Amino acid sequence: MSQNNLTEYIGTALFLLAVLHTFSTKWFVHMAHKDTRHAGLWHLLGEVEVVFGFWAFILLAFMAVIGGSASAVGYLDRQNFTEPLFVFVILVMAGTRPILYAVKEFINRLVRFIPLPESLAWYFLSLSLVPLLGSLITEPAAMTLAALMLRDRFYTKTIPPSMKYFTLAVLLVNVSIGGVLTSYAAPPVLMVADKWGWNVEFMFLTFGWKAVIAVTINALLASWIFRKVLLRLENVEDDSEKTVMPATVIMIHLLFLAGTVVFSHHPAVFMGLFLFFLGFTEAYRRHQDPLMLREGLLVAFFLAGLVVLGEPQRWWLQPLLAGMDSSVLFFGSILLTAITDNAALTYLGSLVEGISDAAKYALVAGAVTGGGLTVIANAPNPAGFSILKGEFDEGAISPLKLFLSALLPTTVAALCFFLL
Numbered sequence: 001m002s003q004n005n006l007t008e009y010i011g012t013a014l015f016l017l018a019v020l021h022t023f024s025t026k027w028f029v030h031m032a033h034k035d036t037r038h039a040g041l042w043h044l045l046g047e048v049e050v051v052f053g054f055w056a057f058i059l060l061a062f063m064a065v066i067g068g069s070a071s072a073v074g075y076l077d078r079q080n081f082t083e084p085l086f087v088f089v090i091l092v093m094a095g096t097r098p099i100l101y102a103v104k105e106f107i108n109r110l111v112r113f114i115p116l117p118e119s120l121a122w123y124f125l126s127l128s129l130v131p132l133l134g135s136l137i138t139e140p141a142a143m144t145l146a147a148l149m150l151r152d153r154f155y156t157k158t159i160p161p162s163m164k165y166f167t168l169a170v171l172l173v174n175v176s177i178g179g180v181l182t183s184y185a186a187p188p189v190l191m192v193a194d195k196w197g198w199n200v201e202f203m204f205l206t207f208g209w210k211a212v213i214a215v216t217i218n219a220l221l222a223s224w225i226f227r228k229v230l231l232r233l234e235n236v237e238d239d240s241e242k243t244v245m246p247a248t249v250i251m252i253h254l255l256f257l258a259g260t261v262v263f264s265h266h267p268a269v270f271m272g273l274f275l276f277f278l279g280f281t282e283a284y285r286r287h288q289d290p291l292m293l294r295e296g297l298l299v300a301f302f303l304a305g306l307v308v309l310g311e312p313q314r315w316w317l318q319p320l321l322a323g324m325d326s327s328v329l330f331f332g333s334i335l336l337t338a339i340t341d342n343a344a345l346t347y348l349g350s351l352v353e354g355i356s357d358a359a360k361y362a363l364v365a366g367a368v369t370g371g372g373l374t375v376i377a378n379a380p381n382p383a384g385f386s387i388l389k390g391e392f393d394e395g396a397i398s399p400l401k402l403f404l405s406a407l408l409p410t411t412v413a414a415l416c417f418f419l420l
Helices: 003-022 025-034 036-046 051-067 069-078 082-094 097-111 118-137 139-155 161-178 187-196 200-225 227-232 247-262 267-283 293-322 326-337 342-350 357-372 381-391 399-419
Strands: none
Touching (some): 003 051, 025 036, 069 293, 082 139, 082 267, 082 293, 097 247, 118 161, 118 227, 139 161, 139 381, 161 200, 161 357, 161 381, 161 399, 187 342, 187 357, 200 357, 247 267, 293 326, 293 342, 293 381, 326 399, 357 399
16 A cells, blocks of 8 residues: 555544544533543543644644655645635634624614514524625625624523524525625635636526525524514624724725735735734724634634645545536535535535536535535634634534534525525
8 A cells, every 4th residue: 555545544534533523522522521630631622623623733643654744744835725824814804893893884774674673683684694795705704794793692692502503503504605696705616616617697697596595595584483582682782883983994994804805815915914904903902802813713723624634535535526417416515515625525526527517516506505514514614613602501512403403504505506
């Protein structure tokens, strides 16, 4: 057996262990509360954002043992870490008080025109409009904004655990499909758009309008199911809305955010913008809350680990995708997305020679449909986990409960993309 084949097999085994680990994080957090002597270790293993980085380190250590440190470093150098860096920057920028203030003010104006109680209207728009905005500001930014708004307005209130899980599931599914109205905002679309010649017009006419229908249905379902709980919430306003934010500060933040989106493929540019952004927030600290640097770094660590562990999966994923017809590929992609990042899945599919137009549609539609089933299914998902997990029991989200909660909104999305 060659060293390359051995690395692929070990990489696949570690990838499967990492997937199992993500479904076990709730147990590790429980152990942290039970075993105080080793609580720090259990908490570390219970951080879902740490999982893939932890197992990626083991893979690199194995590569260093069998091939030398130069082999492991060379492998790292060949990987593309642009997406983890971009998600880190966009999460920190989108999570600032001026950006949140601007989005909340926009939604507050829309709420006045919706003939529903304020709590219901806010809940519906947070799960529908904000995920669809991901097609403009990118999915990671939409996930960050929606998760922060839901946390401050609903999760900090007394709501049942079933509502917390179902709301999070709808958010993950809607963000995953809400970014397909354009060709640059959703990571699985971005991976294939240039190669297959998919522009904004094509995306909206082929995927976008179906996504709008699915997102709206899912948000309406969640609002209807939990209408009694929402109606009992007398005041959903959070403290950040009571302070007026200068328009100049908001505009500068929006320009930084827009610049990062425009140069999302050029880390040297958007990291430079980020450093200027940090200087601006320091100069005008009175208009800022503490930046979400810890959350952003954890999410970036998770995604970087996924990049490192994802590369050795080519040997089995690519032949598997090549052997499916379009219908099987659609449903197969939904299932495979639950255990692999959907952007990696579409990228591997794009390497299959002679793939038909029907298969291209099935691959991408299935990949975005399954993007809410697990934390690893879509790149922005760890951001939502990081922001909301503190509001769940023991500060951890059960992957199994999330998976079960996501089945209904995933089915709605699947029906829209498959039947319409």
